[in-house]
Amino acid sequence: AQTVTQSQPEMSVQEAETVTLSCTYDTSENNYYLFWYKQPPSRQMILVIRQEAYKQQNATENRFSVNFQKAAKSFSLKISDSQLGDTAMYFCAFMKQTGANSKLTFGKGITLSVRP
């Protein structure tokens, strides 16, 4: 079974600054995906960024980038130039890479507050 751990319950950052959210996971699988999802108060789970485990290059999406350390089973999210709209809960999630669709395993999440 897979587990995802987010040990920081909440973080705060000043607008325009950079913040890093931590995530570790445990699995015996070799092929899998890792995700960061954002959930604002509107409740909808929004995909922020995705990383395929077989790719050594860290994924980047505009202001969002990850630091993927496969051997250490670590997957952190860096948000640059933080904006007020980044205030939300952030979830790290794991999915096995299989022929069919697989379930997502989520961490407990971290509440990020961006201060004006």
Place this chain on the structure above:
Amino acid sequence: DAGVTQSPTHLIKTRGQQVTLRCSPKSGHDTVSWYQQALGQGPQFIFQYYEEEERQRGNFPDRFSGHQFPNYSSELNVNALLLGDSALYLCASSLVGRTNQPQHFGDGTRLSIL
């Protein structure tokens, strides 16, 4: 392009009652997954439906059951409701075999048990 839609948005029930939640997947998707998200926690996988059959199931009791219709929409049924069933229920849709494409989530149904 219609995304994932869930109904109702909010529901209040009492202990022992039964509830049905509904989900319409994103256009072009054929697989529906249901998740339970307790307050302040991450979503927990309940089960997944494809071709009108339950394909995977998480660690949830038989009180939780589901159904998928020929048009790919899905229902989640919970019997004998307990206070602990109070949560946000999220539906996610995807296309089978396309694991390189993310699951799309709906806005969820907030279920409150009194």
